[in-house]
Amino acid sequence: MKPANDTMRGKxxxxxxxxxxxxxxxxxxxxxxxxxxxxxxxDDAGIGKEQIDGVLACSAFASPFHRxxxxxxEYLGIQPTFCNTLQASGATGATMFNIAAAAIAAGLAETVxxxxxxxLLTGLSPDLALRSMTESRDQQYEMPFGIPxxxxxxxxAHRHMKEFGTTSEQLAMVxxxxxxxxxxxxxxxxxxxxxxxxxxxxxMVTTPYHKLDCSLISDGAAAFLVTSAARAxxxxxxxxxxxxxxxECYTHEHIFLMPSLTATGAVQSSRNAFEMxxxxxxxxxxxxxYDCFTxxxxxxxxxxxxxxxxxxxxxxxxxxxxxxxxxxxxxxxGLLAFAHSGVPGALFHFYEVILQLRGECGERQVNDANxxxxxxxxxxxxxxxxxxxxxxxxx
Numbered sequence: 058m059k060p061a062n063d064t065m066r067g068k069x070x071x072x073x074x075x076x077x078x079x080x081x082x083x084x085x086x087x088x089x090x091x092x093x094x095x096x097x098x099x100d101d102a103g104i105g106k107e108q109i110d111g112v113l114a115c116s117a118f119a120s121p122f123h124r125x126x127x128x129x130x131e132y133l134g135i136q137p138t139f140c141n142t143l144q145a146s147g148a149t150g151a152t153m154f155n156i157a158a159a160a161i162a163a164g165l166a167e168t169v170x171x172x173x174x175x176x177l178l179t180g181l182s183p184d185l186a187l188r189s190m191t192e193s194r195d196q197q198y199e200m201p202f203g204i205p206x207x208x209x210x211x212x213x214a215h216r217h218m219k220e221f222g223t224t225s226e227q228l229a230m231v232x233x234x235x236x237x238x239x240x241x242x243x244x245x246x247x248x249x250x251x252x253x254x255x256x257x258x259x260x261m262v263t264t265p266y267h268k269l270d271c272s273l274i275s276d277g278a279a280a281f282l283v284t285s286a287a288r289a290x291x292x293x294x295x296x297x298x299x300x301x302x303x304x305e306c307y308t309h310e311h312i313f314l315m316p317s318l319t320a321t322g323a324v325q326s327s328r329n330a331f332e333m334x335x336x337x338x339x340x341x342x343x344x345x346x347y348d349c350f351t352x353x354x355x356x357x358x359x360x361x362x363x364x365x366x367x368x369x370x371x372x373x374x375x376x377x378x379x380x381x382x383x384x385x386x387x388x389x390x391g392l393l394a395f396a397h398s399g400v401p402g403a404l405f406h407f408y409e410v411i412l413q414l415r416g417e418c419g420e421r422q423v424n425d426a427n428x429x430x431x432x433x434x435x436x437x438x439x440x441x442x443x444x445x446x447x448x449x450x451x452x
Contacts, residue, residue, distance in 0.1 A: 064333045065162040067452050070289040070297035072282050073102025074411050079277030079396035080246035083179045087117035087125070088132045090278035090398075091174035095133060098280040102294070104168070109282070111139035111166030113157055115149040115173040115400040119180030129172065139166040146435025147347050148305070149173070150403025151442035154431075155303035157283040167284060173401030174278025207271070207350075209312040209437030211263040214352030216318035218265060220367065223355060225265055227370030229256035231351035232269050232393050234379050239390025241421035246273055247394045256351075270351040272392035272402070279404035281411070296415045299452060301336070301428075302445035304329025312437045322441035323360035323432060331362075334445040336428060338362030341445075343413045343423045344384050345406025345431040348391040354378070357432055358386070361443070385423045388413065403433035407444075414448050427451050 075097025077090045085093075091114070099106055112135075114126035122128035126142040139160055145152050150173070157169040217223050233253055239245035251269060259268040289297040306322030306329075309315045331337060338361060346361070348354045355369035363384045364372040377383040389395045389409035392402050410429040412418050429446045 065158045065303070066301050066333050066335070067299050068162045068286055069158040069283055070286050070294070070299045071411055071446070072284055072289050072292065072294045072297055073098040073104070074408055075099070075101055075280045076405070076408050077174065077278040079244060079398065079405070080275055081178050082176065082276040085176060085276065086180065087120040087174045087176055087278070088129060090176060090276060091129055091172050091280065092133060094174060094278040094280035095170060095172055098170070098282050102282045104282070104292070106133060106135055108168050109135055109170045110137050111157070111160060111169035112137045113140070113153045113169055113171050114142050115153065116142055116144045117173070117175040117401070118399050119176045137166070139169070144400065145440045145442065146400065147349060147403055148433045148435045148440035148442040149400050150407060151303070151431055151433040151444045152305060154283070154300060154407065154444045155305065155442060158300040158303065161283065161285055167288065169283045170280060171283060171404070172278070172280040173404050175398040175401055176276040177274050177399050178276045180276065204312065206437060207263050207266070210350045210353060211266055212312060213318045213356065213438060214265050214350065217352060217356060220319055221370070223352070223370035225257060226253050227374050228265065228270055228351040228355065229253040230373045231348070231354045231378075232256050234373065235348065235387050235391045236394045238379070238388050238421065239394035242389045242395060245390045245395045246275055247390070266350055266352070272349045272397040273394070275396035275398045277396045277398040277405070278401060279408050281404075281407065296448070298411050298414050299447050299449070300444065301447045301451060302330040302332070302334030303443065304333070305442040307440055309439050315438065319356065320366065321356065321360050321434070321438040323357055323434065323443065326441040326443040327361045327432065330443040330445050334447070336445065341384060341428050341430045342426040343388065343410055343429045344386040345410045345429070346386050347403055347406065347432060347434045348387055348393050349397070351393070353434070354386070357434070358384070361430065361432055380423070388418065388421050388423065403431070406431050406433070410446060414446060
């Protein structure tokens with residue numbers, strides 16, 4: 058595939074990445090968690106905070122600040138000339154990277170901080186955490202009928218099982234695989250091994266999802282520094298990770314208006330990202346796939362082009378999303394086992410894929426990883442965003 062001309066392909070690079078402690082982190086606000094991750098990203102890049110002139114942040118449920126990007130800039134002690142707080146549900150992670158690359162390529166900023174943090178586990182009660190996620194649903198047509206966000210994803214899984222014969226055991230294999238990945242990841246929230254039987258015995262949340270089919274509730278933050286490829290070279294960054302392509306697609310707001318319950322906007326967002334990057338799904342070495350529920354991963358493996366539609370369950374069952382398979386995915390454990398702090402959760406996928414491309418993942422390292430994909434989604438598949446990342450060898 059020939060790369061699209063006159064795009065942001067390869068014009069920007071991630072030069073620093075940082076992550077806070079995740080899981081149960083008491084006594085730390087979303088601002089403090091985000092500041093911790095930012096400090097680590099700055100140290101990683103070897104630059105000072107005064108060099109940040111752009112900030113892209115995601116909203117935080119446990120924070121009172123609607124303009125989280127502005128509040129965080131004040132907290133950090135900087136005055137950026139480009140700033141925004143984004144909320145596209147789970148798709149926000151990839152959306153922020155796409156916008157950061159576009160802003161730098163357009164000359165709106167030179168060095169953009171991409172940051173997100175929240176304290177869903179200790180900053181909110183379980184009831185408030187659930188309410189913060191469900192109140193974003195439509196108050197007129199959905200919530201009165203008992204359709205919080207988890208139920209919308211459950212509907213899509215039901216339909217996938219009916220149309221393609223996907224089984225509960227295949228769903229469970231996603232959780233089992235990612236828990237095994239988390240066992241290799243320092244600081245992961247859940248590392249105890251589980252079996253398919255454990256998942257199926259874990260109690261029903263919303264059919265067909267059992268408790269272990271569902272993502273965690275966590276505290277945590279991640280931060281990244283994105284700058285122009287030319288500046289990354291001038292700074293002497295040892296292993297910059299380039300943003301090669303991005304794509305987004307927003308198909309609906311209400312689940313009853315979703316064009317298809319088994320095909321999502323990821324088809325279009327990934328197609329656009331691959332076209333810009335000049336690569337195809339078969340070229341990808343490692344992936345970070347938003348995994349709020351196990352069935353979500355199965356559907357995304359299909360829609361992102363890693364396997365044909367309807368074969369995602371068998372693909373996972375055959376070990377194709379782990380080491381030695383077609384596409385090692387969520388090698389840190391993902392939202393199901395590493396951590397999930399709400400809207401910032403997708404940033405943990407970026408952190409893992411960036412470390413994989415830098416060859417810094419130790420015993421969980423994917424061999425010869427040069428091209429990575431991160432896909433973020435949310436709101437019952439209403440929002441989808443894809444980012445393609447690569448090393449120098451992929452330019």
